[in-house]
């Protein structure tokens with residue numbers, strides 16, 4: 001199955017997770033492709049024509065980043081983005097996880113998409129406030145990412 005992994009990332013935490021999900025998805029026999037909001041146009045996703053999409057990004061000022069929101073809105077305006085049937089969301093944050101808002105944005109822009117209930121919020125940083133602009137993923141992130149991906153792949157097979 002074709003899976004697009006769409007992500008936004010300023011400091012690299014979400015990027016690392018997105019890349020890991022892409023590699024693991026490929027290992028599981030799927031065709032995965034990464035789309036970074038600041039590097040690839042939403043129309044590129046349309047060209048890829050994925051059946052499923054994983055959407056990730058950091059929390060900025062208590063919300064998903066405006067770049068990610070705009071990108072999802074654009075995707076909704078593209079005619080053939082209707083190839084996407086299912087989606088799941090992941091989020092890097094230091095205080096407020098915003099997976100609910102991410103899901104809400106996807107549902108608003110792409111109303112025919114079915115969303116996986118399970119989300120993948122990743123608490124980054126050591127909570128001292130000193131590491132908010134560095135890659136600071138929790139020790140178990142790879143195991144958690146694998147569980148999240150496996151739940152999504154299971155969701156796709158039904």
Ligand SMILES: Cc1cc2nc3c(=O)[nH]c(=O)nc-3n(C[C@H](O)[C@H](O)[C@H](O)COP(=O)(O)O)c2cc1C
Pocket residue numbers: 008009010011012013014015057058059060061062063092093094095096097124125132133134135
């Ligand atoms: C401008 C800015 C605003 C942020 N605001 C929040 C916030 O309101 N709540 C929160 O939990 N984390 C906030 N963060 C922290 C990021 O969500 C967190 O560091 C995340 O891991 C960054 O992901 P990235 O490395 O993919 O960019 C903010 C970071 C930046 C740069």
